[in-house]
């Protein structure tokens with residue numbers, strides 16, 4: 500088995516850590532801004548996503564120190580669109596989740612066939628994040644339509 504190149508692997512893990520921490524802030528922030536009849540389930544879903552992002556950030560951070568590197572204290576990009584509209588909140592979340600998914604795919608390409616446990620981690624996270632993206636996409640669909648939302652982009656599911 501070829502050894503992994505530590506530096507690029509740690510760099511991607513730090514990008515993952517930063518984007519998951521941004522997810523914690525983003526989902527928590529939006530959970531304060533949901534009003535109306537559907538508030539309770541949507542708030543609890545957003546809080547659940549914040550908790551899940553924190554767990555993902557912790558897993559990435561643990562991997563960084565396992566590799567003997569220093570975890571970033573930075574946070575990924577956050578966009579305050581001052582929106583109260585659930586559709587915009589979900590579209591913004593979908594975009595951020597797709598970026599995170601890209602980081603996990605990058606991680607997989609760096610460790611595939613080189614480090615079993617890290618490869619397993621990357622694959623598991625790709626599965627979890629793909630399901631998450633699919634879920635958000637379904638929330639953005641018009642009831643009665645099986646068409647994926649335009650924000651989802653082409654080919655995401657097949658990759």
Ligand SMILES: [Fe+2]
Pocket residue numbers: 519551552555599628
């Ligand atoms: Fe995540």
